[in-house]
Amino acid sequence: MKNRLKxxxxxxxxxxxxxxxxxxxxxxxxxxxxxxxxxxxxxxAFKISRLFNLPIEAIFQDEEEV
Amino acid sequence: xxxxxxxTQLRRNTWQLAIWTFxxxxxxxxxxxxxxxxxxxxxxxxxxxxxxxxxxxxxxxxANIRYIKxxxxxQRRIQLEAMGIALGVGVVGGLSYSLLDTTNIISGDAEIxxxxxxxxxxxxxxxxxxxxxxx
Numbered sequence: 001m002k003n004r005l006k007x008x009x010x011x012x013x014x015x016x017x018x019x020x021x022x023x024x025x026x027x028x029x030x031x032x033x034x035x036x037x038x039x040x041x042x043x044x045a046f047k048i049s050r051l052f053n054l055p056i057e058a059i060f061q062d063e064e065e066v
Numbered sequence: 067x068x069x070x071x072x073x074t075q076l077r078r079n080t081w082q083l084a085i086w087t088f089x090x091x092x093x094x095x096x097x098x099x100x101x102x103x104x105x106x107x108x109x110x111x112x113x114x115x116x117x118x119x120x121x122x123x124x125x126x127x128x129a130n131i132r133y134i135k136x137x138x139x140x141q142r143r144i145q146l147e148a149m150g151i152a153l154g155v156g157v158v159g160g161l162s163y164s165l166l167d168t169t170n171i172i173s174g175d176a177e178i179x180x181x182x183x184x185x186x187x188x189x190x191x192x193x194x195x196x197x198x199x200x201x
Contacts, residue, residue: 024072025138032200038140 003060006034008052022051072138079133086126093119144196152189159184 009019016034020027023044032038040048049056096104097115105111134145160181167176 026072026141028197028200029138029140032140037200038143041139044139 001039001060002036002063003033005030005048005059008054008059009034012052019051023047072136075136076133079129079136083126083129083133086122086129090119090122090126093122140200144193144200147196148189148192151192152185155188156181156185 005019009016014022016027016030020030023030025044029038033040045056045060048059052059093115097112097119100115101107101112134142137145163176163180166172167174
């Protein structure tokens with residue numbers, strides 16, 4: 001699954017640690033999600049969606065659809 | 067911040083797990099060497115030492131559950147994969163090792179400590195590899 005997390009984070013001038021703080025996860029987890037090595041659960045995806053005030057599909061894209 | 071709670075909780079649970087693991091290992095050493103070296107085969111002391119060891123072991127398991135629950139979902143997945151690999155290697159390796167003993171291919175008796183070491187090292191290696199894989 002691809003995502004725009006890194007871009008959205010950069011637009012808001014947040015570090016990985018800042019985002020990890022806001023999501024209550026480790027910085028390594030934010031890094032792994034950004035690199036596409038780890039797909040977040042639905043609750044975490046909703047949390048990210050709420051944080052950026054965007055729908056989930058505007059942040060995460062199924063690679064088969066891309 | 068929410069994550070300060072996450073980090074604080076994880077650090078606290080890691081310390082609790084370390085303390086209970088140390089207590090369990092120390093009580094294991096006491097129950098193993100105590101009967102010969104400290105209380106000269108006094109049975110009640112031996113029973114108390116074994117019960118203490120089992121109680122510390124139970125506390126260690128509960129601390130481990132709390133530790134895993136305080137992790138985030140990716141760390142939990144790394145732990146789950148490492149535990150699955152360690153369990154598989156333990157069962158397969160342990161049974162093969164037992165077969166080597168029962169068929170007298172190895173000269174000595176199969177020792178449970180070798181199995182514990184195998185599981186421990188496999189779990190450690192799988193955890194490190196998991197951390198690297200998701201980096």
